[in-house]
Amino acid sequence: xxxxxxxxxxxxxxxxxxxxxxxxxxxxxxxxxxxxxxxxxxxxxxxxxxxxxxxxxxxxxxxxxxxxxxxxxxxxxxxxxxxxxxxxxxxxxxxxxxxxxxxxxxxxxxxxxxxxxxxxxxxxxxxxxxxxxxxxxxxxxxxxxxxxxxxxxxxxxxxxxxxxxxxxxxxxxxxxxxxxxxxxxxxxxxxxxxxxxxxxxxxxxxxxxxxxxxxxxxxxxxxxxxxxxxxxxxxxxxxxxxxxxxxxxxxxxxxxxxxxxxxxxxxxxxxxxxxxxxxxxxxxxxxxxxxxxxxxxxxxxxxxxxxxxxxxxxxxxxxxxxxxxxxx
Amino acid sequence: xxxxxxxxxxxxxxxxxxxxxxxxxxxxxxxxxxxxxxxxxxxxxxxxxxxxxxxxxxxxxxxxxxxxxxxxxxxxxxxxxxxxxxxxxxxxxxxxxxxxxxxxxxxxxxxxxxxxxxxxxxxxxxxxxxxxxxxxxxxxxxxxxxxxxxxxxxxxxxxxxxxxxxxxxxxxxxxxxxxxxxxxxxxxxxxxxxxxxxxxxxxxxxxxxxxxxxxxxxxxxxxxxxxxxxxxxxxxxxxxxxxxxxxxxxxxxxxxxxxxxxxxxxxxxxxxxxxxxxxxxxxxxxxxxxxxxxxxxxxxxxxxxxxxxxxxxxxxxxxxxxxxxxxxxxxxxxxxxxxxxxxxxxxxxxxxxxxxxxxxxxxxxxxxxxxxxxxxxxxxxxxxxxxxxxxxx
Numbered sequence: 001x002x003x004x005x006x007x008x009x010x011x012x013x014x015x016x017x018x019x020x021x022x023x024x025x026x027x028x029x030x031x032x033x034x035x036x037x038x039x040x041x042x043x044x045x046x047x048x049x050x051x052x053x054x055x056x057x058x059x060x061x062x063x064x065x066x067x068x069x070x071x072x073x074x075x076x077x078x079x080x081x082x083x084x085x086x087x088x089x090x091x092x093x094x095x096x097x098x099x100x101x102x103x104x105x106x107x108x109x110x111x112x113x114x115x116x117x118x119x120x121x122x123x124x125x126x127x128x129x130x131x132x133x134x135x136x137x138x139x140x141x142x143x144x145x146x147x148x149x150x151x152x153x154x155x156x157x158x159x160x161x162x163x164x165x166x167x168x169x170x171x172x173x174x175x176x177x178x179x180x181x182x183x184x185x186x187x188x189x190x191x192x193x194x195x196x197x198x199x200x201x202x203x204x205x206x207x208x209x210x211x212x213x214x215x216x217x218x219x220x221x222x223x224x225x226x227x228x229x230x231x232x233x234x235x236x237x238x239x240x241x242x243x244x245x246x247x248x249x250x251x252x253x254x255x256x257x258x259x260x261x262x263x264x265x266x267x268x269x270x271x272x273x274x275x276x277x278x279x280x281x282x283x284x285x286x287x288x289x290x291x292x293x294x295x296x297x298x299x300x301x302x303x304x305x306x307x308x309x310x311x312x313x314x315x316x317x318x319x320x321x322x323x324x325x326x327x328x
Numbered sequence: 329x330x331x332x333x334x335x336x337x338x339x340x341x342x343x344x345x346x347x348x349x350x351x352x353x354x355x356x357x358x359x360x361x362x363x364x365x366x367x368x369x370x371x372x373x374x375x376x377x378x379x380x381x382x383x384x385x386x387x388x389x390x391x392x393x394x395x396x397x398x399x400x401x402x403x404x405x406x407x408x409x410x411x412x413x414x415x416x417x418x419x420x421x422x423x424x425x426x427x428x429x430x431x432x433x434x435x436x437x438x439x440x441x442x443x444x445x446x447x448x449x450x451x452x453x454x455x456x457x458x459x460x461x462x463x464x465x466x467x468x469x470x471x472x473x474x475x476x477x478x479x480x481x482x483x484x485x486x487x488x489x490x491x492x493x494x495x496x497x498x499x500x501x502x503x504x505x506x507x508x509x510x511x512x513x514x515x516x517x518x519x520x521x522x523x524x525x526x527x528x529x530x531x532x533x534x535x536x537x538x539x540x541x542x543x544x545x546x547x548x549x550x551x552x553x554x555x556x557x558x559x560x561x562x563x564x565x566x567x568x569x570x571x572x573x574x575x576x577x578x579x580x581x582x583x584x585x586x587x588x589x590x591x592x593x594x595x596x597x598x599x600x601x602x603x604x605x606x607x608x609x610x611x612x613x614x615x616x617x618x619x620x621x622x623x624x625x626x627x628x629x630x631x632x633x634x635x636x637x638x639x640x641x642x643x644x645x646x647x648x649x650x651x652x653x654x655x656x657x658x659x660x661x662x663x664x665x666x667x668x669x670x671x672x673x674x675x676x677x678x679x680x681x682x683x684x685x686x687x688x689x690x691x692x693x694x695x696x697x698x699x700x701x702x703x704x705x706x707x708x709x710x711x712x713x714x715x716x717x718x719x720x721x
Contacts, residue, residue, distance in 0.1 A: 101608070119608050122392055141396065142389045143608050161605065162633075162662065163393040164640070179396040181640060184662040185605075204662040230705060232667040254666075 028284055030291050030325045031072045031085070032300055033060035034317030040074060040085065041300075041316035043291070045284050045325070048302060048312050052090050056083055062104040063322035066129070067111025072324060075102040075116065082116060082127075087326070097134040099125040104188075106147040106156070108171065115156050117144035124158050126174065138174050140167045146200065148189035150213060159186035159200055166200050166209075168216060178216040182209040188280075190239040192263070201236035201250065208236050208250060210266060222250070222259075222266050229255055238280035242287055242305070249290055249303070251278040258292055258301075260308050272310050274301040282323040293320040351400040352645035356632060357425035358383055358405045359417060359440065359451075361432060366537050368574040371687075374622065379431045379454055380405055381617040382625030383632045385609075388616065390636030399639055403632070408436070415443035422449035426647035429631045431455040431624065434465075441467045448647055452631035455624050458508065459711060462675040466718035471634075471654065472677045473627040477512040479710035480594040483682030483694035484564075484587055485516035486708070490696045493561035493585070497554070498527045499576070501567040509566040513588065520699075525558040530572045537570070550579035557582065564588040591686065594694070597626030598685040603693075606664035630669070630678070634661050666693070672707070675718040679706040 029051070030043040040060060042052040057076030064073050065087075072085040075098065082102055084094040098105075099118035107114050107129070114127040117140075124144055126136035141163025148157040149171070156169040164186060168178040183205020190199050191213070198211040199222075208222040224234045235253030241263055242248070248263040257271040258278060275294025283290050283305070290303040293316075300320060302312040364374045375381070383403055390401040404425065406417055414432060418440035421428055428444075430437055430451045438461070441451050445467075453461065453472045457480065462472055475483075488494070496517060500510040510527070517524050530553070554563070554576070563580055565588040567573035573589035585591055599620035602610065609629070613621040621629075638650040638659065653659055655676070660668035665681045672679060684692045699708040707713070 101611075119605075120611055142392045143605070160393075161608075162389055163396070164637070164662075165393070165396060167396075176396070184660060184668060204660070204668045206668070232704065232706075235667075 028325065029087075030282065030284075030300075030323055031063055031065070031074075032291075032293060032316045032320050033063040033074050033322040034319060035059055035061055035295070035321040036319035037317030038076075039317045040072070041320070042090065043300065043314055043316070045289065045291075048314055050314065050316060053317060054085060054090055054092070056085070056092055057081065057095075061321045062102065063324040064105065064107065065324045065326040067107060067109070069326045069328045073105065073114070074322075075105060077101045077103055077119070082114070094132065096127050096129075096132055097125075098127065099123060099134070099137070104145055104147045106149050108149060109153050113171075115147055115149070115158075117147050117158055119143050119145065119161075122160070124156070124169065136174055138169055138176065140169075140176070141165050141179075145187050146189040148191055148198070150191055150198075151193055151195040155213065157189045157191075157198060157200075159189050161185045161187065161203075164202075164205075166198070166211060168213075180209075180211055180216055180218060182211075182218065183207045183221075187237050188239055190241055192241060192245040193243050194245060196245075199239050199241070199248070201239055203235045203237055203253060206231060206234050206236065208239065208261075220266055222261060222268070224250075224252060224255075224259055224268060224271075226252075226255060226257060226271055237278070238292070240281040240283060240290055242283070247305070249281060249292075251281055251292055253277055253279070254296075256294075258303065270308060272301075272303060272308065274303075274310060275299050275313065279320070280322045282325045284325055285327045291323050291325070293323050295319050295321060349398065351394070351398045352639075353400045353402060354427070354635065354639055354645045354650075355402050355404065355425045356383070356387070356635060357421040357428040358403055358628075359408070359414070359421060359428050359430045359432060360406070361408045361436070362410070365570060367570045368537055368572075372570075372574075374624070375619055377617070378622055379429075379624040379628045381619075382613070382621065382627070382629035383429055385613050385616050385625075386629040386632030386636065389612075389633060390639075393636060393640055397640055397643060399636075399645060401632075401636060401639075408432075414440045418443045418449075418451075419447070422447040425449065426650070427452065427635050429454055429628055430470075431628070434458045434461055437461065437470070438465060438467070441470050445469060448651075450647075450651060452634075454627035454631050459512070462677050463711060463717040466675045466720060468676075468720040470676065471631070471671065472675070473631045473634075474624075475596045475680060475682060476677065476710050477509050478515060479680075480682060481509070481512035481516040482519065482709045484592065484594040484684060485513070485520045485522055486694045486696040486699050487592075487684050487692050488562055488564075488587065489520045489522055490698070494522045495558075495560045496522055496524050496562055496564045497557050497560040497584070498524045499554075499563060499565050499567075499572075500527060500529050501569050501571050501573075502529055502531045503569040503571070505568040506566050506571075509568050509589075513564055513566055524564075525560045528553070528557075530567070532569065532571045546575045547579060550575050551581045554579075555581035560584060562587050563591075565590055592684055592691055593686075594682050594684055595623045596680065596682065597621065597623040598683050598690060600685060600688060601664070601683055601690050603690070604664050604666040609664055626663075630661065630663055634659075637661055667706075670704075672713070674713050674716050675720065677710070679704060679709075681706065682709060 058078035141160025146159035183202035
């Protein structure tokens with residue numbers, strides 16, 4: 001694989017893109033941000049090996065692929081910016097004016113606007129991705145963190161970790177239209193694809209709140225119970241839902257497990273043992289596999305989605321945190 | 329900038345139209361004594377606003393949250409001078425402050441608590457570690473945020489035992505508070521399987537903590553004081569009075585680490601703590617106060633945040649609603665220590681992990697792995713329910 005990569009690097013960029021476009025199945029790569037290593041590990045999801053390690057800024061955490069698949073964005077909190085990795089050259093080529101200590105962010109459907117949570121000054125920063133300029137701020141609660149955009153693009157969700165709310169922000173007016181109180185330290189927000197439910201994980205509260213996005217109220221709570229584990233160790237963080245919204249996976253942090261949840265009944269089906277302090281996750285585009293990052297054990301677990309089993313563990317950099325996989 | 333302005337105006341419009349009523353105001357009092365204790369190290373000298381600086385940050389945090397709920401938080405500071413009566417001050421404050429954050433010594437704290445018993449107001453003890461305030465002298469209107477001496481001693485003992493440093497040379501100061509701390513270390517040694525091979529008392533003979541030729545004298549004094557000890561792994565110092573402990577490291581007769589009141593210290597908070605999102609509160613604190621955050625600052629932040637948290641959960645500024653929520657099993661607070669913090673219902677002590685710090689870094693966090701408990705591992709620290717002498721009333 002290393003030889004393959006070197007060959008690809010020698011090819012003209014146009015040819016490399018052409019190759020990637022014609023062989024999409026073989027080219028699916030996963031990008032892992034390593035919080036302590038200040039690197040992004042690149043995993044080939046065919047061979048399940050690390051094919052490259054990209055040097056980035058300090059404390060990389062939130063990571064996403066742009067809608068056009070050309071770039072990977074990574075929030076480097078201690079450098080107060082979001083860096084842009086060029087997928088073709090696998091190098092940092094630019095940075096975005098995010099505001100201080102960015103952690104998580106989300107894009108609109110068109111990939112034109114980026115919304116970034118800035119933990120240090122209680123704001124969500126709005127960035128024009130084409131011009132790479134800051135076009136606005138929204139004042140939110142204390143320690144903004146989780147970010148999600150509704151499938152219809154009308155509502156941006158931001159969770160604030162010390163205020164303990166999901167803030168509903170109108171994407172047109174950039175005003176807060178509702179605030180929904182959830183359990184302590186809300187870290188991540190995820191919509192069902194049909195927009196019928198918004199899920200918010202509360203790390204310290206130990207629950208996932210299910211919110212009706214129309215009524216803007218909590219309609220249910222997913223709780224977790226693992227024999228032999230005390231309640232305090234169960235700390236839900238990352239959430240992944242299949243496109244058909246039937247099955248969800250929830251990373252439980254220092255419980256070292258991912259909960260598999262029936263997304264319709266909200267019942268936990270089983271717990272999958274993964275590495276230590278599991279953070280975030282991403283599906284391969286065919287939804288066959290789910291990759292989860294294990295912060296303390298410095299590895300990534302690969303879950304077979306249909307079988308609901310962990311099939312592989314891959315060593316990455318120091319303290320892996322986020323994961324992003326191009327969905328085209 | 330323009331967008332920011334529009335955003336801010338928009339936000340104002342939403343809050344003012346959707347929440348047309350006047351905001352609910354929640355008054356929080358802060359009761360403390362003037363003057364600070366002299367410390368051996370200049371670096372440990374508490375600032376004039378030690379503690380209340382944390383409460384001020386929590387007021388900011390509460391008000392950020394309060395904007396979305398039409399709640400407003402106010403802090404009023406009362407400093408007792410020498411000879412002022414804490415009972416009188418507490419009574420006056422309790423008139424329009426249902427919640428009083430208290431940084432007072434044990435006697436004054438009890439006087440204040442008893443004076444406001446009928447007012448329905450509640451005190452939050454953010455500084456004093458005295459176990460007796462949570463045991464025989466516990467009060468139903470005092471919530472304890474500061475960890476106790478037994479919690480601190482147990483936290484250190486678990487680590488020393490994990491490290492296999494089980495033979496302790498215990499050096500105790502001659503003041504009452506030092507003796508109480510030594511009791512906590514004796515108890516911890518017995519609970520977790522350490523052995524105190526010998527005890528020595530370091531008499532406070534008076535004298536200044538700062539002299540121009542101090543180091544030369546100490547360098548001769550400490551090796552002599554610690555010589556001819558039985559074989560030991562670690563020296564544990566019980567010196568709450570700041571008389572000798574900080575003189576021990578690097579000066580003991582035998583080359584041994586020092587723990588307790590110097591060296592590896594157990595504490596509720598430290599300026600070097602940066603795990604579990606703590607960097608965010610450290611940054612906010614430094615930005616607001618232009619100095620580092622101490623344990624008392626953190627404890628005052630927690631007390632004030634608990635009031636804010638209860639107000640947002642109950643959507644109320646009513647003292648009874650807030651207090652009922654704080655005392656209910658539903659209450660928990662996030663305190664940047666990796667897990668939820670809750671109240672022990674038998675004595676209203678906040679359960680919390682304890683940091684072990686060396687003055688530069690967090691070395692470890694207790695409870696240590698493997699110290700199990702049927703209810704909460706945090707209850708392996710300090711006096712537990714079956715042993716308590718507290719009957720809340």
